[in-house]
Structure formats: C-alpha cells, structure tokens
Amino acid sequence: MDWLRAVQQLRDNREPGVLVTVIEVRGHAPREAGAKMVVSREASWGSVGGGNLEATAVARAREMMSSGAAGPQTCELQLNPHAHTEHGRQCCGGSVRMLLEPLAVRPVVALFGIGHVGYELARILSRLPVQLLLVDSRAEQLDR
Structure with missing residues (x-):
C-alpha cells in the first residue's frame, strides 16, 4: 500500500x-x-x-x-x-x-432529528471534513 x-x-x-x-x-x-x-x-x-x-x-x-x-x-x-x-x-x-x-482524526458530528432544520444542518455539515452521523426514528427522513 x-x-x-x-x-x-x-x-x-x-x-x-x-x-x-x-x-x-x-x-x-x-x-x-x-x-x-x-x-x-x-x-x-x-x-x-x-x-x-x-x-x-x-x-x-x-x-x-x-x-x-x-x-x-x-x-x-x-x-x-x-x-x-x-x-x-x-x-x-x-x-x-x-x-x-x-x-488529524476527523471529528464525528451526530445530528439527531432530520426535520427541516436538521436537513439543512446536515447539508452544511456534509461540506466540512467531519464524519456525519444522521439519526432519526423516521426512516423516510434519512432516504433523501
């Protein structure tokens, strides 16, 4: 390698x-x-x-x-x-x-609740050098 x-x-x-x-x-x-x-x-x-x-x-x-x-x-x-x-x-x-x-080890950011605010936060955070974890009890919110 x-x-x-x-x-x-x-x-x-x-x-x-x-x-x-x-x-x-x-x-x-x-x-x-x-x-x-x-x-x-x-x-x-x-x-x-x-x-x-x-x-x-x-x-x-x-x-x-x-x-x-x-x-x-x-x-x-x-x-x-x-x-x-x-x-x-x-x-x-x-x-x-x-x-x-x-x-550097990439920091982990966990986002709980992917409603309209969580979705926008996830879009912004996805551009940063972080490992993004999205959590929501509604599976359909995570599909998009």
Whole structure:
C-alpha cells in the first residue's frame, strides 16, 4: 500500500498518523527530497531511507501521536559514522531534514432529528471534513 492510500485508510478508520517528508538533503542520503512515509501507532507505509533515519522518524512520529501534538515539527539527522544517535549509525555521509505533520482524526458530528432544520444542518455539515452521523426514528427522513 502506498503512503497516499495509507493516509486515506487512517482517516477512514479514525486513527491518528503522521506524514513524514524528506524536505532537504545535503550530501549523500538514502532518499531524495520529497520521499514520504506515513506512520501510525502500529505500522508504517512508504520509506524515507531505512536504517537510523527511518527508525528516528518512526519514533518521533509516535512520540507526536502519544503527546497529542497538533502542529508540524522538523527533524535533522547527520548520516555519518561519527554521529551517535538513539538508533545506531548511518554512514551515507550527508544530512537529511524531515517534516513530520500530524494527520488529524476527523471529528464525528451526530445530528439527531432530520426535520427541516436538521436537513439543512446536515447539508452544511456534509461540506466540512467531519464524519456525519444522521439519526432519526423516521426512516423516510434519512432516504433523501
């Protein structure tokens, strides 16, 4: 599954995630600027380069999800045999800067009673990035 479908799957399942993008490469690195990866609490899709670089990106992304971070963060790693990091060494010789963007979980809006006012509210809310739940004891009100 590619990273774009992973984003959609996380949204559909109402699960948090983080989109990781390589935004700058200086010197040698395993991937070029623009490489992307999506990280969820238990999986990842795509790749930003493997090894220490990717392990660091996954760990930071999961820290962001755990802390409830709402804004993007950047992270820069040196990829040389002398740079000591939490996940080992990577000896490409360059440096990589990554952007980590939280993927917001769509809020759920439940609308009870789909009469003339509820219907208009539903039309307005259907244009927003929310999961809309319509509830009415009259089945015919939900058909339209």
